[in-house]
Amino acid sequence: MCTTTSIVQLLLxxxxxxxxxxxxxxxxxxxxxxEEHHPGNWKWLGEWKIRWPDGEVQDAALPEYLWSGQYKxxxxxxxxxxxxxAKLTTAFSGAITLALVLQGILYPSSRxxxxxxx
Numbered sequence: 001m002c003t004t005t006s007i008v009q010l011l012l013x014x015x016x017x018x019x020x021x022x023x024x025x026x027x028x029x030x031x032x033x034x035e036e037h038h039p040g041n042w043k044w045l046g047e048w049k050i051r052w053p054d055g056e057v058q059d060a061a062l063p064e065y066l067w068s069g070q071y072k073x074x075x076x077x078x079x080x081x082x083x084x085x086a087k088l089t090t091a092f093s094g095a096i097t098l099a100l101v102l103q104g105i106l107y108p109s110s111r112x113x114x115x116x117x118x
Contacts, residue, residue: 001111001114002114002115003110003114005103005107005110006110006111006112006113006114006115007115008103009100009103009107009110009111009112010112010113010115012096012099012100012103013100013112015092015096016093016096016097016100019089019092019093019096020093022089023086023089023090023093026082026085026086026089027062027086029082029086030062030066030079030082030083030086031062033076033078033079033082034062034071034079037076037079038074038076038079041074045061045062045065046061066083066086066087067087071083
C-alpha cells in the first residue's frame with residue numbers, strides 16, 4: 001500500500017545510497033590528493049595503525065586525520081574543500097540513517113516499496 005511513510009522511506013533510502021556513494025568518492029579524491037601532493041604526509045599516514053585487543057591491525061589513519069583537522073596544517077585549499085565535503089557527506093549519511101531508524105520505530109508497518117506493488 002502506498003502511504004506517505006513509504007514514500008518518505010523510499011526517498012530517505014535513495015538519499016542514503018547517494019550520500020554513502022559520495023562519501024566514498026570524496027574519500028578517494030582526498031586520498032589521491034594526499035598521495036600526489038603531500039607524499040610525506042601520505043607515507044606517515046600509512047604507518048599509522050590501530051591494533052585491536054584481538055591482535056588485528058587496521059589502517060585507520062585517513063578518517064582520524066580528516067576528523068581531527070590535522071590536514072589544515074598543510075595550508076592546501078583544495079584539500080580543505082575536499083575534506084570538508086567528505087566530512088559533510090559522512091555526517092549527512094549518519095543523519096539519514098538515524099532518520100530511517102526513527103521512522104522504522106515510529107512506523108513499523110511501513111514498506112520500502114509499498115508504492116510499487118502490483
